[in-house]
Amino acid sequence: MTQDAIRFSDAGQTFRTDSGPLTALSGVDLSIARHEFVAVLGPSGCGKSTLLRMTAGLIKPTEGTVSVFGLPVTEPRDDIGIVFQQATLLPWANVEDNVVFPARHKRGRVSQKDREHARAIIATCGLAGFEKRLPGELSGGMQQRVGIARALFLNPDILLMDEPFSALDALTRDAMGFELLRLWQASPKTVLFITHSIPEAVILADRVVVMSERPGRVIANLKVPLSRPRNESSLRSSEMQDFMGHLRGLLIKEKVA
Amino acid sequence: MSAEADISITEQTDKPKKATHVTPPEPFMEKLIRMPVVLPLLTFVLILVVWEAGTRLFAVPSYILPAPSRIMGGFEVVSLSRWIEHVWSTLRVALMGFLLAIIISLPIAVGLAKSRFLSRSLYPLLVVIQSVPVVAVAPIIIVVLGTDDAPRVVITFMITFFPLVVSMTTGLMATPPELIELSRSLRAPVWREISQIRLPYATPYIFSGLKISITLSVIGAVVAEFVAAEKGIGYFIQFSTSMFKLPQAWAGLVVLLVMSLVLFQAVSLTQKILFPWSLPKERK
Ligand SMILES: Nc1ncnc2c1ncn2[C@@H]1O[C@H](COP(=O)(O)OP(=O)(O)OP(=O)(O)O)[C@@H](O)[C@H]1O
Numbered sequence: 001m002t003q004d005a006i007r008f009s010d011a012g013q014t015f016r017t018d019s020g021p022l023t024a025l026s027g028v029d030l031s032i033a034r035h036e037f038v039a040v041l042g043p044s045g046c047g048k049s050t051l052l053r054m055t056a057g058l059i060k061p062t063e064g065t066v067s068v069f070g071l072p073v074t075e076p077r078d079d080i081g082i083v084f085q086q087a088t089l090l091p092w093a094n095v096e097d098n099v100v101f102p103a104r105h106k107r108g109r110v111s112q113k114d115r116e117h118a119r120a121i122i123a124t125c126g127l128a129g130f131e132k133r134l135p136g137e138l139s140g141g142m143q144q145r146v147g148i149a150r151a152l153f154l155n156p157d158i159l160l161m162d163e164p165f166s167a168l169d170a171l172t173r174d175a176m177g178f179e180l181l182r183l184w185q186a187s188p189k190t191v192l193f194i195t196h197s198i199p200e201a202v203i204l205a206d207r208v209v210v211m212s213e214r215p216g217r218v219i220a221n222l223k224v225p226l227s228r229p230r231n232e233s234s235l236r237s238s239e240m241q242d243f244m245g246h247l248r249g250l251l252i253k254e255k256v257a
Numbered sequence: 258m259s260a261e262a263d264i265s266i267t268e269q270t271d272k273p274k275k276a277t278h279v280t281p282p283e284p285f286m287e288k289l290i291r292m293p294v295v296l297p298l299l300t301f302v303l304i305l306v307v308w309e310a311g312t313r314l315f316a317v318p319s320y321i322l323p324a325p326s327r328i329m330g331g332f333e334v335v336s337l338s339r340w341i342e343h344v345w346s347t348l349r350v351a352l353m354g355f356l357l358a359i360i361i362s363l364p365i366a367v368g369l370a371k372s373r374f375l376s377r378s379l380y381p382l383l384v385v386i387q388s389v390p391v392v393a394v395a396p397i398i399i400v401v402l403g404t405d406d407a408p409r410v411v412i413t414f415m416i417t418f419f420p421l422v423v424s425m426t427t428g429l430m431a432t433p434p435e436l437i438e439l440s441r442s443l444r445a446p447v448w449r450e451i452s453q454i455r456l457p458y459a460t461p462y463i464f465s466g467l468k469i470s471i472t473l474s475v476i477g478a479v480v481a482e483f484v485a486a487e488k489g490i491g492y493f494i495q496f497s498t499s500m501f502k503l504p505q506a507w508a509g510l511v512v513l514l515v516m517s518l519v520l521f522q523a524v525s526l527t528q529k530i531l532f533p534w535s536l537p538k539e540r541k
């Protein structure tokens with residue numbers, strides 16, 4: 001159990017573009033323990049989504065390695081679920097069909113057991129009663145719950161989340177954060193959570209990683225000095241305010257530099 | 258797409274919503290005018306009246322513009338069974354050309370959407386083919402393929418297929434990239450990415466292409482009949498005109514118009530019934 005769930009060793013990514021090579025990430029060293037919740041902060045375009053795609057096995061690092069549970073990632077794995085910024089549900093399929101979609105897409109058919117499993121996940125994600133609704137009939141927050149339910153369908157060990165709540169309004173966003181913590185505590189997973197919001201990173205994560213401007217590197221890797229369970233008032237203490245101020249300082253320095 | 262039985266049937270959940278919406282009863286006339294068909298119909302009747310009155314008042318000769326009543330007379334010159342024969346001949350060619358266009362443009366569109374190489378090599382060629390005036394090529398096609406349905410279907414196909422290829426390709430590429438990544442992260446086969454994600458996503462685009470193509474298919478069939486045919490509405494119009502039987506030719510035109518409209522509505526209705534989610538929100 002001491003093995004890292006995710007490990008970046010000197011990992012980098014250089015894209016070939018029409019205007020020459022573009023180094024998005026370079027020399028990233030980072031390890032994430034099993035069932036750890038790690039948030040990644042960084043300026044826009046510093047390669048956060050690229051980091052996530054490399055972990056998911058959607059693109060290969062052009063330097064160094066990315067390993068998951070000790071094995072270098074060469075292709076997508078079943079034990080990784082992805083949640084995107086937009087829920088990107090299938091607009092023609094109802095909530096239940098969207099959640100069982102991984103089964104239908106992977107195996108080409110959906111069993112009764114798959115449906116039962118989907119309904120159970122839908123219920124844990126607070127969507128009971130909405131199984132037959134179409135995505136267009138749901139609010140943004142509800143749609144993202146469906147997105148999370150879909151990512152949980154194959155019981156992944158690792159959940160990769162790319163700014164999952166940034167399209168939501170502030171109140172819904174906070175509520176979704178606590179909802180995610182509830183899910184994570186009920187069924188522990190390794191979470192790599194990308195965000196632009198310092199309070200969101202701090203309230204959710206065990207550890208916050210700050211990245212530099214492109215080419216992105218890890219410039220800070222800090223344990224969040226906050227016990228669990230956490231709630232709305234957790235961030236009020238002066239210690240937390242100082243911690244968030246420190247993170248803000250790191251990010252601003254990156255912006256100016 | 259047919260494998261996705263659940264994509265076609267969706268619950269109509271807006272009924273209870275309407276019931277809770279209590280509006281004061283509308284006066285009958287206002288309600289009538291708000292109905293979508295009433296206003297265009299009134300306009301149409303008005304145009305007919307003005308047309309009839311104008312042609313009578315100024316004694317316009319029927320070979321320039323026959324009055325609506327003369328055109329109605331033009332229908333009676335030919336027996337119903339003859340009309341049906343003409344209509345069927347044109348309809349058959351239009352539909353076969355349309356179907357051929359769908360069958361051929363689908364794989365081409367998939368190829369263009371999936372392969373950079375194909376879209377770079379094949380697409381410019383398609384544009385060139387599209388730019389060839391079909392009316393000018395039609396006689397050549399007739400000479401090459403003979404005088405039965407085959408050349409007419411090919412001519413119809415040539416007129417209809419390009420908008421279909423363009424709309425299908427655009428639709429297949431309109432899928433959110435995240436869903437393609439989801440598909441790849443599930444290591445699903447490519448054909449399932451196409452059938453379960455890309456094609457359904459392309460449905461609204463495909464239908465706008467189908468709506469353009471179905472009316473073009475009638476034009477294609479008529480063009481083919483102009484060149485060589487002994488049956489069909491296009492042939493009938495050309496024959497009547499050459500005999501200076503203009504009201505009769507106009508009657509043929511009316512039949513063509515009705516045919517186009519019915520085919521267009523059939524495509525619209527298919528979309529409404531089978532793919533209601535693919536319609537723009539407010540028109541649902
Ligand atoms: N497939 C690709 N081909 C070429 N360049 C790419 C590709 N993917 C990403 N990039 C570039 O790499 C850089 C990092 O992109 P990435 O999406 O990882 O940034 P990000 O940190 O997630 O940004 P944001 O905060 O805006 O989401 C950007 O400059 C982007 O334009």
Ligand SMILES: [Mg+2]
Binds near residue numbers: 048049050162
């Ligand atoms: Mg990003």
